[in-house]
Amino acid sequence: xxxxxxxxxxxxxxxxxxxxxxxxxxxxxxxxxxxxxxxxxxxxxxxxxxxxxxxxxxxxxxxxxxxxxxxxxxxxxxxxxxxxxxxxxxxxxxxxxxxxxxxxxxxxxxxxxxxxxxxxxxxxxxxxxxxxxxxxxxxxxxxxxxxxxxxxxxxxxxxxxxxxxxxxxxxxxxxxxxxxxxxxxxxxxxxxxxxxxxxxxxxxxxxxxxxxxxxxxxxxxxxxxxxxxxxxxxxxxxxxxxxxxxxxxxxxxxxxxxxxxxxxxxxxxxxxxxxxxxxxxxxxxxxxxxxxxxxxxxxx
Numbered sequence: 001x002x003x004x005x006x007x008x009x010x011x012x013x014x015x016x017x018x019x020x021x022x023x024x025x026x027x028x029x030x031x032x033x034x035x036x037x038x039x040x041x042x043x044x045x046x047x048x049x050x051x052x053x054x055x056x057x058x059x060x061x062x063x064x065x066x067x068x069x070x071x072x073x074x075x076x077x078x079x080x081x082x083x084x085x086x087x088x089x090x091x092x093x094x095x096x097x098x099x100x101x102x103x104x105x106x107x108x109x110x111x112x113x114x115x116x117x118x119x120x121x122x123x124x125x126x127x128x129x130x131x132x133x134x135x136x137x138x139x140x141x142x143x144x145x146x147x148x149x150x151x152x153x154x155x156x157x158x159x160x161x162x163x164x165x166x167x168x169x170x171x172x173x174x175x176x177x178x179x180x181x182x183x184x185x186x187x188x189x190x191x192x193x194x195x196x197x198x199x200x201x202x203x204x205x206x207x208x209x210x211x212x213x214x215x216x217x218x219x220x221x222x223x224x225x226x227x228x229x230x231x232x233x234x235x236x237x238x239x240x241x242x243x244x245x246x247x248x249x250x251x252x253x254x255x256x257x258x259x260x261x262x263x264x265x266x267x268x269x270x271x272x273x274x275x276x277x278x279x280x281x282x283x284x285x286x287x288x289x290x291x292x293x294x295x296x297x298x299x300x
Contacts, residue, residue, distance in 0.1 A: 005104055009270045010279045015188055018267040019195065025101075025263055029109045033100050036117045037255045041092050045254050048085040049247040053211075055082055091128035093255070095121055097262040098165035120168075127164050131171035135160065155190050156182050161262070162269040181272040189268055196264045200257035207253025211246035 007025055026033065055078050096117060103116035135157045142150030156178050163174045163181075182189055273279050 005108075007104075009101070009105065009267075010274045010283065011270065012274050013267060013271045015191065018192060018264060018271060021267050022196075022260060022264045025267075026259065029100070029104065029112075032109050032112050033097075033259070034252075034255065036100050036112075036114060037093070037096050037259065038252070039114060040096050040118065040121075041089065041255060042251055044085060044089050044092055045251045046247055048082065048089055049250050049254070050244065051078060051082045051085060053243060053247065054078060087129065087132065088125075090132050091125045093258050094161035094262050095124045095128055095165060097259055098162060098266060099124065101263075101266060102166065124165055127169075127171050127174075128161055131157075131160050131164060131174055134171055134175070152186070155186060155193065158189065158193060158265055159269055159272075162266050166266075166269065181269070181276060185268075185272055185275075189265075192264050192268055193261065196261045200260055203260075204250075204253055204257045207250050207256075210249060211243065214242055214246060 006028065007021065013021065055075070099117045099119065099121060100112065103112045103119075107116060135154075138157070139150045139154045142153045144150075157175070159178045159181060160171075160174045163169050163177045164171065167177070169177060274281070
């Protein structure tokens with residue numbers, strides 16, 4: 001007998017139902033899903049957090065160290081690494097999230113393994129990278145036209161990652177598909193992203209408290225000892241064991257934060273597809289036909 005997932009993806013859902021199903025899915029798949037994200041996306045996010053920490057402290061001490069060419073080059077190099085890691089993260093996180101959801105359609109959570117999630121992962125990441133770069137260009141251009149077109153495009157194209165992974169679409173076709181699906185549902189998509197952003201902001205803030213306290217403690221100690229911030233550089237904050245430990249904690253918080261947004265967008269995608277194409281209804285009809293055929297074969 002074919003596996004039937006407990007959560008039906010392609011189904012019409014109201015605003016609150018989409019949020020509710022996001023947390024139901026996370027609760028049902030907590031360990032296998034977070035394990036996949038931690039093992040695949042975790043190292044990239046951790047590296048990004050450490051680089052951001054070093055960049056922040058480098059900028060903080062910029063005035064103390066002077067404006068020498070070497071320092072400026074180091075700062076721009078570090079900023080470039082942060083930017084690259086952010087771009088890669090923006091592709092890897094949804095690729096893993098939606099790759100897991102595709103595996104969930106065929107296997108129970110306890111049976112889902114990392115290879116199930118990473119199937120076709122590289123091609124998806126490449127397509128998502130291209131799509132994200134194109135989206136950034138289009139949104140920036142839109143921002144020049146009184147800001148509103150850029151916001152409109154950003155919300156429409158937020159469905160692109162789900163379209164690419166669930167439909168095995170290419171970046172160009174994903175653009176047109178996003179506009180088709182979101183028709184008359186732009187505001188509900190905006191509302192969903194707004195609510196998940198608030199939830200994510202709260203969660204992210206909670207997980208960043210330990211490192212924030214560490215930063216303030218380091219600054220306070222520096223001022224007490226030397227009367228200025230010059231000794232902060234000597235503390236080598238970026239490689240401080242406590243800082244790295246708290247970066248790991250922040251990485252977990254970031255995965256949880258991003259997952260809420262990506263999963264909510266996935267359920268919005270399923271909702272829109274069902275409204276336009278009745279894919280879930282057609283699937284249920286086919287299952288009923290298959291069940292009827294099986295019963296007839298057993299009878300005769």
